[in-house]
Amino acid sequence: MKTKLTLSVEEEVKRSAHALSRLRKRSISSMVSEFIERELARKNEPLSEFWGIWIDRDMTLEQIREKNWNRS
Numbered sequence: 001m002k003t004k005l006t007l008s009v010e011e012e013v014k015r016s017a018h019a020l021s022r023l024r025k026r027s028i029s030s031m032v033s034e035f036i037e038r039e040l041a042r043k044n045e046p047l048s049e050f051w052g053i054w055i056d057r058d059m060t061l062e063q064i065r066e067k068n069w070n071r072s
Contacts, residue, residue, distance in 0.1 A: 005032075007032075
């Protein structure tokens with residue numbers, strides 16, 4: 001079963017992904033899925049690099065979630 005995932009990206013990234021998907025004749029969704037599967041096979045924590053953006057910030061995960069819920 002597949003589940004929908006929505007990403008927020010810059011317009012330039014969207015254009016690049018769209019062009020790449022046309023070039024490879026694959027959907028953007030399948031390319032993202034393959035990337036994540038490849039990263040999972042390569043290492044234990046594939047998205048650990050993203051946690052580096054929170055270094056030296058005094059926000060907890062719960063505070064981030066609360067802030068995002070308040071926006072919607």
